[in-house]
Amino acid sequence: MHDPQASRATRPGGPAALSPARQAYLRARRRRKALVLCCQLGFLLAFFAAWELSARAGLLDSFIFSQPSRIAATLGSLAQNRLPMHLAVTLYETLTGFVLGAGLGLGVSVALWWSPFVARVAEPYLVVLNSLPKIALGPVIIIIAGAGTGAIIFMALAISLIVTVLEMLAGFRHTDPQLITMARTFGATRRQLLCKVVLPANMGTLFNSLKINIGLSLVGVIAGEFLVSKAGLGYLIVYGGQVFQLDLVMASVLILAVVAALMYQAVSLLQRAAARRFGGR
Amino acid sequence: MAVLQAQGLGVTYQAENGEVRAFRDISFSVEAGQFISIVGPSGCGKSTLLSALAGLLAPTTGQVLVMGKPAAGISPHIGYMLQRDALLEWRTIWQNVLFGLEVRGQVNDETRTRARRLLDSYGLGGFADKYPRQLSGGMRQRASLIRTLAAGPDILLLDEAFSALDYQTRLQVTEDVYAILKREGATALMVTHDIPEAISMADRVLILSARPGRLREDLPIAFPGLGRRTPLSCRSHPAFQTYFDHIWKELKRDA
Numbered sequence: 220m221h222d223p224q225a226s227r228a229t230r231p232g233g234p235a236a237l238s239p240a241r242q243a244y245l246r247a248r249r250r251r252k253a254l255v256l257c258c259q260l261g262f263l264l265a266f267f268a269a270w271e272l273s274a275r276a277g278l279l280d281s282f283i284f285s286q287p288s289r290i291a292a293t294l295g296s297l298a299q300n301r302l303p304m305h306l307a308v309t310l311y312e313t314l315t316g317f318v319l320g321a322g323l324g325l326g327v328s329v330a331l332w333w334s335p336f337v338a339r340v341a342e343p344y345l346v347v348l349n350s351l352p353k354i355a356l357g358p359v360i361i362i363i364a365g366a367g368t369g370a371i372i373f374m375a376l377a378i379s380l381i382v383t384v385l386e387m388l389a390g391f392r393h394t395d396p397q398l399i400t401m402a403r404t405f406g407a408t409r410r411q412l413l414c415k416v417v418l419p420a421n422m423g424t425l426f427n428s429l430k431i432n433i434g435l436s437l438v439g440v441i442a443g444e445f446l447v448s449k450a451g452l453g454y455l456i457v458y459g460g461q462v463f464q465l466d467l468v469m470a471s472v473l474i475l476a477v478v479a480a481l482m483y484q485a486v487s488l489l490q491r492a493a494a495r496r497f498g499g500r
Numbered sequence: 501m502a503v504l505q506a507q508g509l510g511v512t513y514q515a516e517n518g519e520v521r522a523f524r525d526i527s528f529s530v531e532a533g534q535f536i537s538i539v540g541p542s543g544c545g546k547s548t549l550l551s552a553l554a555g556l557l558a559p560t561t562g563q564v565l566v567m568g569k570p571a572a573g574i575s576p577h578i579g580y581m582l583q584r585d586a587l588l589e590w591r592t593i594w595q596n597v598l599f600g601l602e603v604r605g606q607v608n609d610e611t612r613t614r615a616r617r618l619l620d621s622y623g624l625g626g627f628a629d630k631y632p633r634q635l636s637g638g639m640r641q642r643a644s645l646i647r648t649l650a651a652g653p654d655i656l657l658l659d660e661a662f663s664a665l666d667y668q669t670r671l672q673v674t675e676d677v678y679a680i681l682k683r684e685g686a687t688a689l690m691v692t693h694d695i696p697e698a699i700s701m702a703d704r705v706l707i708l709s710a711r712p713g714r715l716r717e718d719l720p721i722a723f724p725g726l727g728r729r730t731p732l733s734c735r736s737h738p739a740f741q742t743y744f745d746h747i748w749k750e751l752k753r754d755a
Contacts, residue, residue, distance in 0.1 A: 404556065
């Protein structure tokens, strides 16, 4: 429980009010945070340095494992490999799949929450679909949606949608029953229950499933690009592998890592903004 | 005038492994301004009785009269308080207090003024823009009560409303709530398993028997000679122990 008195005492604006012990504590906390960041960056640098050095020393076969300097050169000559175009294609497919997956997932889970009967009927299908490797549907998807962007987005959607639905529905169902009863005692309709209690109470669930969806959408897009093999980072990876241009493969993987990190960061920022707006946790 | 009446009320519900008779044939009436405590052995259907009175649950037999009229569903005359404060963490205290009015589409200048007055008079005026997690347990419970009162109910149902609080907070909140209810002239029914709490607040204690619960006794509570009665002051009155022993003996008969 938060003590309002205590928060008043430590409110900023009065630096003189901070006791030496408090100042020391805050300093120690800042130092620890900096240390963690340094170690994280240090590890990354050490990893790349070790990779580069062992490749130069001949310990690693740079033909198979590539090496940072060759990856950098590949990235430097982006235009040559039409990397920006491939990156743009993958980004477009991933974002579309991600937004569609989140939107449709939310819609379907709301519908299932609304009608427990439909939810009961749908349950075994959802469970089986969830465990089914959606990539197995790849050939079918390509035939239905055509061998192009459509099929790839479809794949990303297929992989992220069911998980979103199951996750959100579980969240809705676990909404604190006391809150539901409280709203019902005021005569709340089902719609009011949804908008005023269930949805806001599940902001955390929503953002967690968005974070999971980033990874899933990327999996779907890359798998789709492997199959369709026309454009995108997934295509570059397959192509690079086939022509033994591992620099290209590694460069693509590196870009994917950056894309995933940036998207995760974007969702985190959104979550923080929503928390400020709604005062939630 | 009887603001709330139960007539031959009974609830039987269907569970997976058979029928459960929560309580049967319960009749009583509550006069305006009275405070009624309901006690009974655990599992005697006390909370179910309250749900039936609130209209959250349709009774199997009998009926509930609210302000003299048969009630169907949730009545706007009734306010309900739950075990925990059930404040919405993402709303400020002010927004929480307005929740009931908002759900009923009754937010206007008049109701807003009433809500503001309630917050101010019960020491939460300065906390309107705070979030629930910034308040202490006792303050949260008070905010929850104000939310219920802001909707303007004639009858208040309290379902073990203080059982989630620690003992000291609980005594203080009981004092606060009692004072608020008396000042607002509210009629209240409280379900509790805490016998002293039941006696300390009530004008009448309804004692239920074990499941299926029946009304065993309707015990009037009075503390003659006590100046200003509060839940704490009556605990030291000699009659308090007598009531306690009597209720304890009644409840033990079922055990």
